[in-house]
Amino acid sequence: MSFRLLKKDPSGARLGELTTPHGKIMTPVFMPVGTAATVKAVTSEELESLGAEVILGNTYHLMLRPGEKVIEKLGGLHKFMGWPGPILTDSGGYQVFSLALRRKILPEGVRFQSHIDGDEYFLTPQRAIEIQEALGTDIAMVLDECTAYPATPEEAEKSMRLSLQWAMQCLEAKKREGMLLFGIVQGGFYPDLRKNCLEELASHNFDGLALGGLSVGEPPEACYAIGSELAPMMPADKPRYLMGMGLPEDIVEAVGWGVDMFDCVIPTRNARNGQLFTTLGPIQIKHTEYREDPRPIDENCSCPVCKKYSRAYLRHLYLAKEILSSRLNTIHNLHFYLELIRKIRVAISGGRFAEFKKEFYAHTRIRRDS
């Protein structure tokens, strides 16, 4: 088994260790998103020094540009982008759903046109595995259909059955020794469908399971309801991955449900839009109040940006649309997320995650109650 559960906190939060071909990952873990063979605005050296342990690559983007064959010829994604640690790739399912043009779903796979140049592609479960193997990923994801929101029970069940079928085909198609493969639980916002899907996936030989199809436009309560009910039912001896979430408070909540792995574009994308996370809640750096503010973004932060630069300078860079703005903001936000995860691990390790959660909410203005 590639996963070892090291500790379970009374609250349900878990501490674990996942072994991949490019090294071990401690869990809970946050995976910065490196869509197009780069975590936007930062280098792999910076990711390492921020303490990132694993990053995520997007199969959809990479198959379109530069193409997985190019990356394979150049020695695989790790070598191509100069990242020595583990890489998880999604299967492309979510981006086909959210970005591609003229999408047509067939039992064999999904036909679509590239949003970049209109070229036509046909992504099957077998192709999704073939591409991820060509990229040299450490953790591959099965091809799934991201169920639309809202969906009737019939639509959600049909979609979930298709995802299940594709998941089995991915498992069969997998050739590369060592590469881990995770299944994805779908079923929309119908708990019974989700449970059926989970049971079926749990009875097969996946290396981990993920909750997919969340954060697709539903109200936050619906997402929390599914996550908090399903996560604790997922096999305890395999890593549990909540795909595409979320805000710092989402991570704190979901760790309490027993989730082990997270990815989200929020720290990086919001950084480029001038939203910076602090221990007291997020701030918008463009605000006039920071015009002459000599303080760092967060006086409690030990990141290289907070050690050196003022809010006034970061506001100036943002307003002047300087590339350095995206760089420094991204470094700060990634540090915030990775530091949050480190604090969570320490809390679980000490058996005091419930206390940690209480403190977190006591200090942080959050965007919604939960």
Add this chain to the structure above:
Amino acid sequence: MSFRLLKKDPSGARLGELTTPHGKIMTPVFMPVGTAATVKAVTSEELESLGAEVILGNTYHLMLRPGEKVIEKLGGLHKFMGWPGPILTDSGGYQVFSLALRRKILPEGVRFQSHIDGDEYFLTPQRAIEIQEALGTDIAMVLDECTAYPATPEEAEKSMRLSLQWAMQCLEAKKREGMLLFGIVQGGFYPDLRKNCLEELASHNFDGLALGGLSVGEPPEACYAIGSELAPMMPADKPRYLMGMGLPEDIVEAVGWGVDMFDCVIPTRNARNGQLFTTLGPIQIKHTEYREDPRPIDENCSCPVCKKYSRAYLRHLYLAKEILSSRLNTIHNLHFYLELIRKIRVAISGGRFAEFKKEFYAHTRIRRDS
């Protein structure tokens, strides 16, 4: 005197040392351009590790945004942007000429509207010095009028006389102890006007002199003719600065005329546009021939980008419009320029600059003969 001439090569090339409030600079020197309190796409740590010794800031941009008062309140430009070494600022004259709206030149100064928001400003010689002193610059430049090209002899003389008058007013206005102030030779493309201007400036107490008003749309021959005739006439005991030039071959040429200081946006701007300098000449990284090219940009280069990344990866980042493309390309190009200057220094120091120049042209495809 702040300048020491250490060595003169038989060719006319010079080796020197300029002392500023923030440290010594070896000359010849190349100054990366940090327009808006950042050299675009790179951090001050990266500039230091590339061996940059002095950077240039643009008074025009900084007075408009964030405003010199904000920077002064935050402890000056060095502290604001986290750059510990010397800074040279231009006076704003060139950008008023090239960027500002509704420009009106009066004997007292120049009235213009900001290209950012249309706000009206009045930049006088006294204001130009006041702003540069507020920024805390190490080397200030006098306010000058950048003579238009083409200009009649009468227009060029009138413009040169105005620049001379402003130069004297700047010298008078200067208050801050230690800050160096350079005069700027104008006179269009009329050698006699240039010589008159130079003589007049040379008789006053400037810490260095610059050739301005070049690279303003004239044919390269005209620029070279003025530069090669005027530079050797500039006072030998003061640093000679050729403003806004140029290509690597321009620097090699001008060092031979006895020029000591250079600045140019070419390495940084062209990097963002995908042009990369190599010891064999410049390349355009977007070209299809680099699609699967595993080699570094330049096999003779020791920069951190060439040590780690392939042309194929850099091409991909450029086509995907990734921020990392601008970062890595800028680091490579700045390294190329700074390394060129280091090689030039070694050659002058060994008394073999003429040989160096011959070798440089033997290996490098250049854009024009000279």
